[in-house]
Amino acid sequence: MAEATLRTAPLDKARLLQWLQTYGxxxxxxxxxxxxxxxxxxxxxxxxxxxxxxxxxxxxIVALGMALVIGTEGVDLSVGAVMxxxxxxxxxxxxxxxxxxxxVVALFAAGVGLANGALVAFIGVQPIVATLxxxxxxxxxxxxxxxxxxxxxxxxxxxxxxxxxxxxxxxILIAAALALLVAFVVRRTTFGRRLLxxxxxxxxxxxxxxxxxxxxxxxxxxxxxLAAVAGVLATARLQASDPTxxxxxxxxxxxxxxxxxxxxxxxxxxxxxxTVAGAVLIQLLTATLxxxxxxxxxxxxxxxxVIVCAVYAARGRGKR
Numbered sequence: 001m002a003e004a005t006l007r008t009a010p011l012d013k014a015r016l017l018q019w020l021q022t023y024g025x026x027x028x029x030x031x032x033x034x035x036x037x038x039x040x041x042x043x044x045x046x047x048x049x050x051x052x053x054x055x056x057x058x059x060x061i062v063a064l065g066m067a068l069v070i071g072t073e074g075v076d077l078s079v080g081a082v083m084x085x086x087x088x089x090x091x092x093x094x095x096x097x098x099x100x101x102x103x104v105v106a107l108f109a110a111g112v113g114l115a116n117g118a119l120v121a122f123i124g125v126q127p128i129v130a131t132l133x134x135x136x137x138x139x140x141x142x143x144x145x146x147x148x149x150x151x152x153x154x155x156x157x158x159x160x161x162x163x164x165x166x167x168x169x170x171x172i173l174i175a176a177a178l179a180l181l182v183a184f185v186v187r188r189t190t191f192g193r194r195l196l197x198x199x200x201x202x203x204x205x206x207x208x209x210x211x212x213x214x215x216x217x218x219x220x221x222x223x224x225x226l227a228a229v230a231g232v233l234a235t236a237r238l239q240a241s242d243p244t245x246x247x248x249x250x251x252x253x254x255x256x257x258x259x260x261x262x263x264x265x266x267x268x269x270x271x272x273x274x275t276v277a278g279a280v281l282i283q284l285l286t287a288t289l290x291x292x293x294x295x296x297x298x299x300x301x302x303x304x305x306v307i308v309c310a311v312y313a314a315r316g317r318g319k320r
Contacts, residue, residue: 024310025260025277032284040291050169054237056283057175058083058230060276062250063257064182065223067275070258071186072199072219073267074120074127079227079254081138082112083247086231088146090157091241098156105228112138113224117217135251142243149242152235161236171233178226183272192270195219199267253282256303260310282306 036043062079069076086105093101112134119130163170186192194215198205206212227247235241259265260281261274285306286299 022262025262025274025281028260028281029277029284032281032288036284036288036291040288043291052283052287053172054169055287056279057169057171058234059250059253059257059279059283060175061178061230061233062227063254063261063275063279064178064272065226066251066254067258067261067263067270067272068182068186068195068219069127069223070199070255070263070265071195071267071270072216073202073265074216074219075131075255075265076116076220076223077128077131077251078112078116078134078138079223079230080247080250081135081142082109082224082227083231083234083250084142084243085109085112085138085145086228087235087241087246088142088243090232090235091146091150091152094152094154094157098154098160102232105232106225109224109228110221113221114217116224117220120220121213121216139243146241146243149240149244151240153239157236158239161233161239171237174229174233178229179272179276186270186272191215191218196268196270199269201268252303253279256307256310257282260306 042048062083066076066079085108089105089108090101093104116127116131116134119125119133120127123130160170165173186195194205194210197208197210198212198215202212227250230250231247234246257278258275259278261276261278262271263269263275282303285302289299289302290296
C-alpha cells in the first residue's frame with residue numbers, strides 16, 4: 001500500500017505540472033477576472049473592458065514577434081527601442097502623410113531586424129548580446145532623431161488610435177488580425193515548420209538543408225516590424241511621440257507573455273494563443289494593482305513572481 005502511494009504521488013505531481021504548463025495561463029486569466037469582478041468596482045463595465053483591451057493590444061503585437069524569435073531559441077531585447085524609434089520616425093515624417101511615414105517606419109524597423117538577424121545568423125553572436133546592442137543603439141538613435149516628447153496633430157493618426165468599427169477599436173482589430181496571421185504562419189506554412197525545426201535543433205536543420213540563415217533573418221525582421229506596428233499604434237493612441245519612455249521594459253513584458261503562455265525558451269515550439277493569454281494576464285494583473293492604488297513598484301514585483309512561477313512550471317517542458 002505504501003509503495004502504491006509513493007508511485008502515485010510523483011505521477012499526480014507530474015500531471016499537475018503538465019496541466020499548469022498547458023492551461024495555467026488561462027486559469028490565471030480566469031482567476032483574475034473572478035477576483036476583479038468581486039473586489040473591483042465597475043470592472044464589468046464596457047468602458048473598462050475597452051480600456052483594458054486597447055492597453056494590451058501593443059503588448060500582444062510585440063509578444064507575437066517575440067514568440068517567433070523565442071521559437072528559434074533566441075530572444076530580442078531591442079523591441080522596446082524599436083517602438084521608440086517608430087515613434088520618433090512617425091513624428092518626423094508625419095508631415096508627408098500617414099502612409100509615407102509608415103513606410104519610413106517600416107524601413108527603419110526592417111533595418112534593425114536585419115542587423116539583429118545578420119549578427120545572429122552570419123556572425124554567430126548570441127541573440128541576447130546582438131539584440132542588447134540594438135536595444136541601446138536603437139533607443140539612442142530614437143532620442144537623436146527626436147530628443148523630447150512632441151504632440152502630434154494629425155487626423156489620420158488620431159483616427160488610427162481612437163477609431164473603431166462597430167464599437168471595436170482599430171487597435172484591437174489589428175492585434176487580433178496579426179495574432180491570427182502569425183498563428184497561421186507558424187502552424188500552416190513551410191516557413192513556420194522551418195522556424196520550429198531550427199529552434200528544435202539548428203545543427204540538424206542545417207544538415208537537413210534548411211535555409212537557416214534566411215529564416216533567422218526573416219524572423220528578426222518580422223519581430224522588429226511587429227514592434228514598430230506596436231510603437232505606431234501606441235503613438236496614435238497617445239497622440240504624442242515620446243521616445244524617452246515609450247517601449248520601456250516592453251521586452252520584459254513580451255518575454256513574460258510568451259513564457260507564461262507556454263512557449264519554452266529552449267525553442268522548437270510556439271504557442272500563439274497562450275502568448276495572447278499571457279499578455280492579457282499581465283495587463284489584468286497590472287490593472288488590478290493600479291485600480292487598488294498600489295504603487296507601480298508592486299506591479300514589477302508581481303510580474304517577477306509570475307515569471308518565476310512560469311519558469312518553474314516550464315521545467316521539463318523542452319522542445320518538441
